Amino acid sequence: MFLKFYSDLSDEKLVERLNTDWAYQMFCFRLLGDHEVIQDITLPSSIRTYLSSNVDMNELQFTLLEHWKGDIEFSNLLLMDATCYESDIRHPTDLKLLYRA
Helix, strand or coil: CHHHHHHCCCHHHHHHHHHHHHHHHHHCCCCCCCCCCCCCCCCHHHHHHHHHCCHHHHHHHHHHHHHHHCCCCCCCCCCCCCCHCCCCCCCCCCCHHHHHH
């Protein structure tokens, strides 16, 4: 989910990037073999689903704050990125924007 936010890629493009970029693979602690590829383009969505049902976001935020306490200037602020638990998001196209108006 960090890579998805960082790269601003769709799920399909993120999987393509994971298949070709060794730096992304190393970030995920999963180096692919020479002829090995991730074929499941729904992998990022599956990870989001797993995180939304198994991770306590309040506990996660507390743990991250404890770990990075010395590096955070304003520890009284809490900012959360909705990328990890998006729902019903549509990519706008001209036709969708026309019917939505």
